[in-house]
Amino acid sequence: MPVIDLRDAAVALGGRPVLRHVDLRVESGEFVALMGANGSGKSTLVRTLTGLRPLTSGSLALFDTPFERFHAWSRVGYVPQRASAASGVPASVWEVVASGRLTRRRLLRPLGRADRAAIARALEVVGLADKAREGIGDLSGGQQQRALIARALAGEPELFFLDEPTAGVDLPNQQALADALGVLKADGATIVLVAHELGPLAPLVDRSVVMRDGRVVHDGRPLADHEVHAPWVGDAGDPHCHPSARRQARRERHGLPVRSPLDRPERSR
Amino acid sequence: MDLFAYGFMQRALIAAALTGLVAPAVGTYLVQRRLALMGDGLGHVAVTGIALGLLTNSSPLWTAMLVTVTGAVLIELIRERGSVNGDVALALLFYGGLAGGVLLTGIGGQSASTLQEYLFGSILTITIADIWAVMGLTAVVLAIALGLAPQLFAVSQDVEFARVAGLRVRAYNLLIAVLAAASVTVAMRTVGLLLVSALMVVPVATAQQLTRSFRATLLGAMVLGVAASVGGLVASAVASSRAQVAPGSTIVIVALLGFAVTWPIGSWLRHRRRLTSPFDDEPLDGLGGPDGPLDAAHRTVTEPHVHRHGADCGHVAVPHGDHVDYLHDGHRHAPHEAHYDEH
Numbered sequence: 001m002p003v004i005d006l007r008d009a010a011v012a013l014g015g016r017p018v019l020r021h022v023d024l025r026v027e028s029g030e031f032v033a034l035m036g037a038n039g040s041g042k043s044t045l046v047r048t049l050t051g052l053r054p055l056t057s058g059s060l061a062l063f064d065t066p067f068e069r070f071h072a073w074s075r076v077g078y079v080p081q082r083a084s085a086a087s088g089v090p091a092s093v094w095e096v097v098a099s100g101r102l103t104r105r106r107l108l109r110p111l112g113r114a115d116r117a118a119i120a121r122a123l124e125v126v127g128l129a130d131k132a133r134e135g136i137g138d139l140s141g142g143q144q145q146r147a148l149i150a151r152a153l154a155g156e157p158e159l160f161f162l163d164e165p166t167a168g169v170d171l172p173n174q175q176a177l178a179d180a181l182g183v184l185k186a187d188g189a190t191i192v193l194v195a196h197e198l199g200p201l202a203p204l205v206d207r208s209v210v211m212r213d214g215r216v217v218h219d220g221r222p223l224a225d226h227e228v229h230a231p232w233v234g235d236a237g238d239p240h241c242h243p244s245a246r247r248q249a250r251r252e253r254h255g256l257p258v259r260s261p262l263d264r265p266e267r268s269r
Numbered sequence: 270m271d272l273f274a275y276g277f278m279q280r281a282l283i284a285a286a287l288t289g290l291v292a293p294a295v296g297t298y299l300v301q302r303r304l305a306l307m308g309d310g311l312g313h314v315a316v317t318g319i320a321l322g323l324l325t326n327s328s329p330l331w332t333a334m335l336v337t338v339t340g341a342v343l344i345e346l347i348r349e350r351g352s353v354n355g356d357v358a359l360a361l362l363f364y365g366g367l368a369g370g371v372l373l374t375g376i377g378g379q380s381a382s383t384l385q386e387y388l389f390g391s392i393l394t395i396t397i398a399d400i401w402a403v404m405g406l407t408a409v410v411l412a413i414a415l416g417l418a419p420q421l422f423a424v425s426q427d428v429e430f431a432r433v434a435g436l437r438v439r440a441y442n443l444l445i446a447v448l449a450a451a452s453v454t455v456a457m458r459t460v461g462l463l464l465v466s467a468l469m470v471v472p473v474a475t476a477q478q479l480t481r482s483f484r485a486t487l488l489g490a491m492v493l494g495v496a497a498s499v500g501g502l503v504a505s506a507v508a509s510s511r512a513q514v515a516p517g518s519t520i521v522i523v524a525l526l527g528f529a530v531t532w533p534i535g536s537w538l539r540h541r542r543r544l545t546s547p548f549d550d551e552p553l554d555g556l557g558g559p560d561g562p563l564d565a566a567h568r569t570v571t572e573p574h575v576h577r578h579g580a581d582c583g584h585v586a587v588p589h590g591d592h593v594d595y596l597h598d599g600h601r602h603a604p605h606e607a608h609y610d611e612h
Contacts, residue, residue: 050433073435080429087426089301089473092482099423103434108416135481138542151430161433 009058077152086137100154142173289498296469309466314340316370341446390461478535
């Protein structure tokens with residue numbers, strides 16, 4: 001039973017088609033890395049999977065439930081891409097993490113013992129237990145990112161979406177992030193992570209999905225950071241059927257200079 | 270003081286205390302979403318509501334409420350669409366509301382002085398019926414602002430996260446807008462429409478100088494709001510024997526004084542916190558270490574110490590890995606055996 005089942009999805013932003021013909025099926029317990037260059041559509045794809053971007057065509061099902069009827073938000077944890085977790089009013093790390101518990105709380109009920117335990121555990125996993133009372137704005141960028149992960153963790157979800165959690169985060173903090181995600185993976189959580197570069201997360205990844213220009217060009221074995229942008233990735237799914245484009249791709253593969261229509265024609269030998 | 274024996278003064282005190290309680294409670298959520306001037310924008314819209322009430326001979330309190338809620342919902346929908354910036358949407362409200370109000374007052378043939386009563390407040394002419402209305406609104410606004418605090422906090426802190434958490438974001442956004450509209454109407458008679466925003470924002474700004482959590486900021490702002498409102502009213506009443514002092518202005522001035530007093534304390538606290546936050550404990554691979562070329566890990570301090578660094582030696586103590594560094598004339602001194610190391 002797939003946890004995520006996206007079929008022939010298309011998404012448009014302001015009328016411009018961004019994602020086209022995207023199929024993505026993720027099984028329970030998988031750790032999937034969505035990779036690709038800036039503007040390739042990887043963030044749009046993860047935002048589509050969380051419902052923040054509506055599909056213009058195609059279908060999405062989470063936990064075997066069509067998205068329109070999906071309400072079990074406590075099964076989903078989302079870590080949005082944020083430069084800072086702070087807002088206009090001070091908030092303590094504990095308060096921000098506690099807001100992740102709302103998926104499981106009823107209206108007008110105070111926090112129960114189970115809620116408090118889950119919040120404490122989430123802080124423990126990301127290594128911020130000793131910073132719970134501090135202001136979120138006083139933490140370093142990497143620690144704020146970890147607090148956002150703890151917020152998603154506090155709801156005890158089975159499926160995690162993380163949008164570029166390692167962007168602008170230094171190496172020790174990336175390692176701390178990787179350790180936290182390792183704990184989740186060991187617990188059997190399904191994780192979909194958008195990343196520009198994997199860094200210390202690389203050993204955790206089961207499967208790489210590479211986006212280019214709004215399409216999936218690779219879906220399979222984990223790729224190393226440098227491979228993602230290699231020209232041969234996605235050759236099989238090349239949407240262009242012009243023979244000249246094929247030839248050009250072959251030239252790139254063999255390290256020959258890329259030719260453009262304005263180049264002087266090569267003299268045949 | 271026999272001044273407080275008068276019925277109008279007692280009513281004024283009740284109204285001031287309630288306004289001081291309500292305005293910062295809602296203001297905290299507005300400041301959190303970086304919409305600090307929303308109260309001011311809604312105050313301008315309420316001017317149209319007042320004028321409408323005067324024109325149609327109905328209660329200005331309720332027409333103001335109606336028009337302000339409509340304006341608040343409108344601004345929220347414009348913001349949600351994302352086609353206009355939040356601050357531009359506010360500007361549209363400011364000028365539309367004020368112009369509409371002045372226009373309608375002119376058509377109704379009312380003099381500007383009637384409108385003035387609402388622009389700057391007329392807390393001393395409040396009637397018993399006004400008090401009941403203000404009490405009702407206060408109860409409703411406080412019940413929602415405190416009862417739904419976890420949800421409102423989450424939505425104001427991070428909209429996208431709240432949406433994926435399954436919260437009905439639009440409903441909560443509209444709720445905050447309506448709460449703001451209701452508290453503007455509550456504050457209309459006390460501080461007046463042009464100064465409402467001050468009471469929504471200044472106590473929050475004051476509280477957050479000293480707080481690190483949302484809860485403390487919210488409750489602190491409410492306490493400060495009541496103190497400023499009551500304090501300002503009493504100040505104006507005491508001064509009234511010598512000069513004509515509008516309570517609305519003294520209330521805002523007292524609130525601002527509170528900010529002026531706490532701001533230096535807040536900036537000192539922030540400075541202190543930054544100074545004592547732990548140093549990174551990164552091993553200097555290849556550079557330091559006992560055999561490293563720089564041998565940075567073990568450089569002893571040369572200047573003489575007339576005292577031992579300790580808990581109360583007067584030098585700032587900063588945690589660094591498994592020990593403590595003392596800040597000494599721009600150096601970091603770490604105790605090591607009988608001497609100090611330069612870290």
